[in-house]
Amino acid sequence: MATLTVPSSVPAVAEDCEQLHKAFEGWGTNEELIISILAHRNAAQRRAIRRAYADVYGKELLRALGDEIHGKFERAVILWTLDPAERDAVLANEEAKKWHPGGRALVEIACARTPAQLFAAKQAYHDRFKRSLEEDVAAHVTGDFRKLLVPLVSAYRYDGPEVNTSLAHSEAKILHEKIDKKAYSDEEIIRILTTRSKAQLLATFNSYKDQFGHAINKDLKADPKDEFLATLRAIIRCFTCPDRYFEKLIRLALGGVGTDEDALTRVITTRAEVDLKLIKEAYQKRNSVPLERAVAKDTTRDYEDILLALLGAE
Amino acid sequence: MATLTVPSSVPAVAEDCEQLHKAFEGWGTNEELIISILAHRNAAQRRAIRRAYADVYGKELLRALGDEIHGKFERAVILWTLDPAERDAVLANEEAKKWHPGGRALVEIACARTPAQLFAAKQAYHDRFKRSLEEDVAAHVTGDFRKLLVPLVSAYRYDGPEVNTSLAHSEAKILHEKIDKKAYSDEEIIRILTTRSKAQLLATFNSYKDQFGHAINKDLKADPKDEFLATLRAIIRCFTCPDRYFEKLIRLALGGVGTDEDALTRVITTRAEVDLKLIKEAYQKRNSVPLERAVAKDTTRDYEDILLALLGAE
Incomplete structure (x- = not known):
């Protein structure tokens, strides 16, 4: 379900490096050549290219790219070229530092990755920033958003398929009760959304629909302009669809x-x-x-x- | 600084298994033999023995031990024989399920292990219980203790030596201010204790002493019978000493x-x-x-x- 296309016969890593180095040389930059290589290599191949490039030319590939290209194009090339875990660390760090209620990168990294991928992003965060993701989120985000986002990025959720249906039933009831009282930032809502496994949450949302006749996200639309509600809906959608x-x-x-x-x-x-x-x-x-x-x-x-x-x- | 003694020439794994099997055979159990083997093998050696024993005798070693020995002795042998991460998972699960304010296993596992060891325990928890440690703690612990223990077991702290001294200074101030107001379960106290790295926390506690003339744990002794205060002190002591x-x-x-x-x-x-x-x-x-x-x-x-x-x- 990826869109990435990798040529059936991929050039040797050394050849890719040489071509990239050529793209940077002389007057101007050959952007087309950069795209034709990097946009058609998978994560492992890009990693190999970065390593070999630094070895051969004594300069980080990302730094060389940063010297040659700029703006939106630079950002797209750099983000793409990064390892997925490193990329998530960078995105999470940017959002944590200048956090605003409409931010979605942290939600996506916490909920639209596997627990193992989220953990890899947290390791990459340590390596790159010499701090932890959770401490930066906790230090910069405030109020109800902090109550929600810190556990969201912290928990190492179970990733298996097992579901406890009676728990799904009772926790759907708890969610409904709190939503009904407009207690959207209640500890129990946060506990359920931030600690239960994806499989368990899907069962809980299904039970919610069965018991109360609406999808939970319908009930979380009471005030369409409320950014906290929008964040709750984003979390649920990252899990469900x-x-x-x-x-x-x-x-x-x-x-x-x-x-x-x-x-x-x-x-x-x-x-x-x-x-x-x-x-x-x-x-x-x-x-x-x-x-x-x-x-x-x-x-x-x-x-x-x-x-x-x-x-x-x- | 371990006390474990391993003989300079360790018998082959197969030999250890055979001896253990002998200790279980016939009338009664040879407890002395069990101790002479298992209490003198390191984690990797015990793991190899468990694997080989199951292969050769078609029965888990821990199950065989459980059939032969009982009570306090059984518990000590089983806990010891487990892998450190698995042992932590078992201890954390026991305490989460029957949680009481005097429990210390969760605090020790969260604060007296390295971040990588805590993560290994969480992985072992998934494997063994098909749930996450954080969801069990969140589901069973209540009130202020939940506010403290869920982030304590969740965070993947940074493990490096880097310290931000001005941050240590300002966070020592925050801690003092909250403690002074007896706001012991304040969000800020919990945020600092549950997310900062060990090195950063040590700097913060030192700065606390420098600025206010007391060790922070002295100031957390206002009410010696308060179990929440005792838990805060245990967390700090697990980091500092x-x-x-x-x-x-x-x-x-x-x-x-x-x-x-x-x-x-x-x-x-x-x-x-x-x-x-x-x-x-x-x-x-x-x-x-x-x-x-x-x-x-x-x-x-x-x-x-x-x-x-x-x-x-x-």
Whole structure:
């Protein structure tokens, strides 16, 4: 379900490095060449290229890229080239430091990754920032959002398929009771959403629907402008339907006055190797337009080119 | 600083298994033989013995032990034989399920292990219980203790030596301000204690002493009977002076009316391969009696024998 396309015969790592080095040489930069290599290598291949490049040329590839390219294009190339765990660490750190209630990177990293991937991001966070993700979130986020986001990024959830149906039933009741009283930041809501396994939560949300006749997210829309409620809904959607969650994010990123490049770049770079094909299908279905066409309409030049390459455009 | 003694030439794993199997055969059990093997093998060696025993005899070694031995002796042998991470998972699960304010196993596992060891215990918890440690603690513990213990077992702390001294200064101030107002379960106290790295916390406690003239634990003794305060002090002592923390635990376990075998067994089995030598030294220094002698006085038979073996008694 990835959109990443890797050539059937991949050049040797040394050859890729040499080509990249060529792309940086002389007057101007050969952006096309950069895209033709990096946007068509998987995480392990990009890692090998980074390692070999530093060995041969005595300079980090990411630094060399940063010296040559700029702006939105640079950000897309750098985020994409990073290892998934490192990329998550960078995104989480940026959001934690300048946190605002509409931020979604932390929610996505905590809920749209496996528990093992979230843990790998936390290890990468240690290596890169010499601090922990949880301490930065706890230090910068405030109020109800802190009560929610610190446990959300902290818990190492169980990842197995086992479900306790009577627990799902009783916890659906607890959720309904609290939501009914508009006690959205109640400890019990936070406890359930931040500690239960994905399989258990899906069973709980199903039981909620069965018992009360609405999807839980319907009941969490009481005030559409409330950012805390929007965050709760994002958490639930990242668990229940990540493809439609990301489709909507892209739709809003492309749909407004101006384009939200930050969101667009984040979704495409973090999902191209995961489920961007499903997101594309959801987009086409919802908007009757291929996602590639919508992206091409709202972006230009090298930035457009790398996004389209990652989207698997022919 | 471990007390575990392993013979200079260790028998082959197959030989150990055969001897253990012999100890179980016929009338009665050869407890001495069990101790002479298991109490003198390190974690990797015990793991190899467990694996080989199951292969050769078609029965888990721990199950075979459970069929042969009983009571306090069984508990000590089983806890000791487990892998450290698995042992922590078992101890954490027991305490989470029947949680009471005087429980210390969760605090020890969260604060007297490295972050990597705590994470290994959480992985072992998943494997063994098909749930997460954090969800069990969150579901069973209540009130202020939940607010404290859930983040305590959840956070993946940074483990490096870097210290931010101005942060230590300002967070010492925050701690003092909250303690001064007796706001012991304040979010900020919990945030600092549960997310900062060990090195950072040590700097913060030092700064506290420098700024306010008392060790923080002195100021947390306002009400010596308050179990929440006692838990905060235990957390701080597990970071600052684990040997003296465990010395005191053993002293109280041996000192009361009757012996607290649970605490005694837990400390000896979890520390024998870590720092039990330091704990013994602290005990001798504080009580003017060798720990082996105090343990021998309060325990009997096979239970005494395995504890003394793990204490490194000649």
